[in-house]
Amino acid sequence: RKEVEQDPGPFNVPEGATVAFNCTYSNSASQSFFWYRQDCRKEPKLLMSVYSSGNEDGRFTAQLNRASQYISLLIRDSKLSDSATYLCVVNGGGGADGLTFGKGTHLIIQP
Amino acid sequence: GAGVSQSPSNKVTEKGKDVELRCDPISGHTALYWYRQRLGQGLEFLIYFQGNSAPDKSGLPSDRFSAERTGESVSTLTIQRTQQEDSAVYLCASSRSRTERRYFGPGTRLTVL
Numbered sequence: 001r002k003e004v005e006q007d008p009g010p011f012n013v014p015e016g017a018t019v020a021f022n023c024t025y026s027n028s029a030s031q032s033f034f035w036y037r038q039d040c041r042k043e044p045k046l047l048m049s050v051y052s053s054g055n056e057d058g059r060f061t062a063q064l065n066r067a068s069q070y071i072s073l074l075i076r077d078s079k080l081s082d083s084a085t086y087l088c089v090v091n092g093g094g095g096a097d098g099l100t101f102g103k104g105t106h107l108i109i110q111p
Numbered sequence: 112g113a114g115v116s117q118s119p120s121n122k123v124t125e126k127g128k129d130v131e132l133r134c135d136p137i138s139g140h141t142a143l144y145w146y147r148q149r150l151g152q153g154l155e156f157l158i159y160f161q162g163n164s165a166p167d168k169s170g171l172p173s174d175r176f177s178a179e180r181t182g183e184s185v186s187t188l189t190i191q192r193t194q195q196e197d198s199a200v201y202l203c204a205s206s207r208s209r210t211e212r213r214y215f216g217p218g219t220r221l222t223v224l
Contacts, residue, residue: 032210034212042217043202043215043216043217043218044154044202045215046212046213049212087153087154091210097144097156097159097167097170097209098159098209098210099156101153101154102153103152103153104153
């Protein structure tokens with residue numbers, strides 16, 4: 001099993017819709033979790049951290065389910081500018097640099 | 112303040128030549144990382160520097176790859192005798208510590224002909 005797994009997509013979603021995607025991780029000792037966003041031909045940028053109790057930032061909601069070892073990202077009222085690749089990142093997952101990156105989920109918001 | 116900078120932004124080279132990529136981390140960030148991202152792929156960890164400690168080179172794909180960092184400043188990634196499979200975007204990131212938020216530079220797009 002890969003350390004961090006994501007559905008690569010693409011997810012094609014109409015503007016204004018709600019979209020959610022999950023990420024599973026294999027190391028139960030993982031301690032912290034993040035969602036990064038990467039635009040085409042750009043570097044990854046932190047979107048939000050994921051806290052145990054779940055957290056919300058505007059239209060974005062992140063959830064953590066430790067029992068099932070997955071995190072989720074929900075985007076409400078999606079905008080064209082949300083089109084990007086969303087990387088699930090796990091800290092403490094055993095990677096040499098302390099982070100394990102998922103390969104990302106490609107999201108396309110359609111007008 | 113200034114973010115992580117990398118140079119050059121693009122590099123085209125011929126197979127067999129050596130290339131040197133540069134990363135300027137955010138001032139005060141003791142941790143510095145190099146990653147490789149091939150087209151349409153995820154991030155591949157290459158090497159990690161933490162302060163003055165010996166770097167973790169466990170991600171370097173071959174002995175053609177090496178990296179240096181002087182103290183907590185600039186780092187250079189060197190690829191010797193480049194091969195076509197080395198073509199990728201090389202991303203540098205820095206953070207205040209291994210467990211804190213990571214800031215990425217814009218990357219160097221390397222094309223080996």
